[in-house]
Amino acid sequence: MDTGRTVVARIPTSVAGPSRLTTNSEVATISYLKSKLSLPIPKILAWSDDPNNPAGIEYIIQEHVDGAQLHGQWPQMTSSEHMHCTKDLSFKLRDMATLEFPAYGNIYFADAPIDATSKIPLEDGFCIGPYCNPLFWNCGAGDMEMYDERIQKAGLPTLIHADYNKRNIYVSPKDTTQITGLIDWQLTCIEPAFIYAHSTPDFAALPDINPAEENDQPNSADEQWLLKDLAICHQTYDVIMTYKTPKLRPARELDSSLFRLFHYCFTTWRDGIPAIRQELMDLKGIWADLQLPGDFPYSPDEKEIAEHAQQYEDFETKQKLKAWLKIQMQTTSDGWVPNEVWEAAKEANKAAYDEWIESACSEGMTVEEADKLWPFDSR
Known part of the structure; x- marks a missing residue:
């Protein structure tokens, strides 16, 4: 700005989500969270979900985030700093997961341009309405016939940032263990807790080793250090999510075969069908052990199984x-x-x-x- 002040102006792309709802929900979600928790979210200075405004397009104007992007700071940080930064983030996720909601969906302002029959009152001028992100659920919190008691306990409506990675996190250059800003709240919505149960930030996710290396052994001291560092961050994140976040604990202790399908069903456009088909086959093999009712509905023939084996091998290699x-x-x-x-x-x-x-x-x-x-x- 002419005054020297820096702000961020954002406009939605054509594939960001449904008109008006995507912008309204992001602003409402940020406003709701700032009213409930002390999260370092940039302040919204102005916004409009009406493309007929003088600007001619929906927009959000926010304060610029203080600090430096974690992605650029991470390589210079020590393992101890990595661990403490992971701990700080994990406790922020835990705080978000303590919020209670009556249904799944996106948060909107109470006067959002949504049909009244699709609004579920929340509080303080907010409501829960239809999803406006790419994920789609064909059931609601009240559709108990869709899942058994274990799924009910692991599926409590939960709100957590949908895309925690180093480029969406800002830290203090003077103390990189202190998170100063969290951005990109566009896809944040209220989901069943098990959707978040095994999601891990990129800096705490344990990777596979180079498939071209024999015996899957790290091939350099630097790579060995990176793997050890990731293991420390992963353990820190895992302990807090499992033992310090009550709403996620039932989901993290549940047999993941029961809900991994939900993780793969919306990535077939990117990864193809092998991952979700493999989940179906794995679930078929333990259907009786899980004491699930009836016969498993998916029964591929021998030819389909043989074709899948090659496709899945390629999928695993690519991952x-x-x-x-x-x-x-x-x-x-x-x-x-x-x-x-x-x-x-x-x-x-x-x-x-x-x-x-x-x-x-x-x-x-x-x-x-x-x-x-x-x-x-x-x-």
Whole structure:
């Protein structure tokens, strides 16, 4: 601004979500959370969900976040700082999970442009209404015939930030263990607790080792340090989510075969069908052990099983390759890197691609087969 003040102006893309609802829900969610908890969320200065306003488009104007993006600070931090930063974030997630809600859905202002029959009153001028993110649920909190008692206990309506990763977290440059800002609340909505049960921030997720390496052993001291560091962060996050967050504990203790389908059903556009088909097969094998009623409804024939085996092997290889690349290039699963390191990242990506092709071909793959498994557009 002319005054020297910095603000952030955001407008929705055409695929962000339904018109008006996406903007209204994000602002309402932030406002509701700021009224209930002491979370470091940037203050909203102005907003409009009506594209007929003088600007001609929906918009949100927010204060600029104080601090530095965690993604840029992480490589310079010590393991102790990583652990304490993970602990700080985990307790913020726990605080969000303590909030109680009467239903699943998105939070809106009470006067949101939604049909009155689709609004469930919340409090203080807020309501719960239809989902406006890409995930879709064909059941509500009252549809008890959709799940048994174990699922009910593990499916309490829960609100947690949907995309905790290093690029959405800001920390103090003077004390990187202190989180100063959390951004990108667009997809935050009230979900069954088990949706969040095994979600892990990118800096606390345990990866697979490079599939091209023999015996799955780290190939350098730096990689061994990274894996040890991730294990510490993962353990810190896991303990707080399991033992300090009562609403998530039943879900984290529940056999994950009962709800992993929900995690894969909305990623088939990206990963294909093998993951969700494998979950169906695994669930079929333990259906009786879980004491679930009736016969399992999915029964593939031998030909389908044989075709799936090859497809799933490729799927697993691709996931392990992506996990290895995240370690090697310190990137996220979608390949994001800061603009200032883009040129260096392209060179590292090209070197990793060449190494992958050479290793895969030495194991009997063709170049075309290996190239098809590469997870990023850039080669």
